[in-house]
Amino acid sequence: MAIAHPARREVLRLLREDGPRPVVQLAEHFDMSRPSLSEHLKLLKDAGLVSERKVGRQRLYSLEPDRLQEFSDWLAPYERFWQTRLTGLAELLEAEDDD
Amino acid sequence: MAIAHPARREVLRLLREDGPRPVVQLAEHFDMSRPSLSEHLKLLKDAGLVSERKVGRQRLYSLEPDRLQEFSDWLAPYERFWQTRLTGLAELLEAEDDD
DNA sequence: TTGACTGGTAGGAAATCTCCTACCTATGGT
């Protein structure tokens, strides 16, 4: 699973906070070797969570939000078990008829 | 990671949809042996995603939503990358001053 | 008490994951 490894979650966080970044810059944040990070990036890319584009001799990795949306969608059915601020709002506005 | 394995996600789904269930009833949905499922349940319990209570000779497993909330919280910062109906609503109502 | 049922634990085999070093290609600068 793509988001299972802490390093990959950290990559996602970095891309989210700092925007698109080349591999060496991402690698600065990790103790592991660059090839190992490359494999994590490949896994994230295969999972569709990030995309990659060439700029000169660099490859910029960017967050690809569509797949993260799937995690959100997966979590959505659990939301009725707790009261999030957002679902509270949604029910308030849309006045759904479920109890 | 607790939600990494498909079987464990399936357990969560079953508990969410059908409510608390004993082990044998959960096991019906899987090809694996019951002891293997027991280990998955232990992992889920250790992660705080489910709880277990004894009823007669059975142990009923229930969804424990607090920890799933953490996943939701983890996902929240990514929401500005896409437009969910809910964040759209939230911004509409709260009229936050960002951008 | 004896037997059936529920479900956890032990030990270990096999599969998967993670990480490394070595090596490769591609681009840009001089």
Add this chain to the structure above:
DNA sequence: ACCATAGGTAGGAGATTTCCTACCAGTCAA
């Protein structure tokens, strides 16, 4: 052309996960 930089791939070692078959303890019913 030559060298440095960016970054992917290969092969393999070690750790972790997953799954199995025993086996054990607790509960209920006769």
